[in-house]
Amino acid sequence: MKRLPFISALLISTFLFACAGSNVVTNGENGTHPSEDAILWQQTSAEYKALCYQAFNAAKIRIEMIESGQSDMAVTDNMAVIMDLDETVLDNSPYAVKMMREGKRYSEESWTEWVNKKEAELVPGAQDFITFLYEKGINVIFISNRDVSLIKPTIQNLAKYGIEAGPDNLFLKASNTKEERRNKLTSYSIAMLIGDNLADLDALFEEKLDLKQRDKLVNTEFSDEFGRRLIILPNPLYGDWMDALERTARKREDQLNLLKSY
Numbered sequence: 001m002k003r004l005p006f007i008s009a010l011l012i013s014t015f016l017f018a019c020a021g022s023n024v025v026t027n028g029e030n031g032t033h034p035s036e037d038a039i040l041w042q043q044t045s046a047e048y049k050a051l052c053y054q055a056f057n058a059a060k061i062r063i064e065m066i067e068s069g070q071s072d073m074a075v076t077d078n079m080a081v082i083m084d085l086d087e088t089v090l091d092n093s094p095y096a097v098k099m100m101r102e103g104k105r106y107s108e109e110s111w112t113e114w115v116n117k118k119e120a121e122l123v124p125g126a127q128d129f130i131t132f133l134y135e136k137g138i139n140v141i142f143i144s145n146r147d148v149s150l151i152k153p154t155i156q157n158l159a160k161y162g163i164e165a166g167p168d169n170l171f172l173k174a175s176n177t178k179e180e181r182r183n184k185l186t187s188y189s190i191a192m193l194i195g196d197n198l199a200d201l202d203a204l205f206e207e208k209l210d211l212k213q214r215d216k217l218v219n220t221e222f223s224d225e226f227g228r229r230l231i232i233l234p235n236p237l238y239g240d241w242m243d244a245l246e247r248t249a250r251k252r253e254d255q256l257n258l259l260k261s262y
């Protein structure tokens, strides 16, 4: 989970402001923190679930179009789908809630404790989609920025839901980027990439970009690919979007000045 430090910071400021009777977006010491509404939205809104189903339904359509010869790819035995894990397959929002309630920051220790519990449930639609791929004999490859030391509980957590992960299809973070791990998959024909962070989908987003640079890539180079080769899931809790915002405007007042009004 790449951006958990942001969760912790958000949780602390959220906790403090919740105590003060406010749930507005707050200005914490790391700059950008969404309100507790982000956590509430992810865990309680039907819209969050609907967006996840929508993403996986689009992914299924992509596979069906490949199978029926209506896409840019041919069906091959080595066809594979690359999926991120956190907030793409595994739902870690209970960890975020616990940190919020305890007023704690993210720490490697608490994150490891959560992962070792193996209690993460699945993102809506993920299991059905993975089963769909299994039934078609399509390879499922997981590339996650969970630390490689967490491989055993990660495998066991996925296994609770019948999701097969092991040395051949699970690539956690050692010292290499996601792109470096993707580049080793030369024996596969990659049908699509699925994640909740744009860096899950293309190396260009692994650069330290500001808001305008990210927008430009999304609006031009990649706009036609979403819902097709690239599938993005909602994650209001953390992600590179927060780094980009902070990179663009460090102070909260400057960030708020970026907003459009009338």
Ligand SMILES: [Mg+2]
Pocket (backbone or CB within 6 Å): 084, 085, 086, 087, 088, 195, 196, 197
């Ligand atoms: Mg993720």
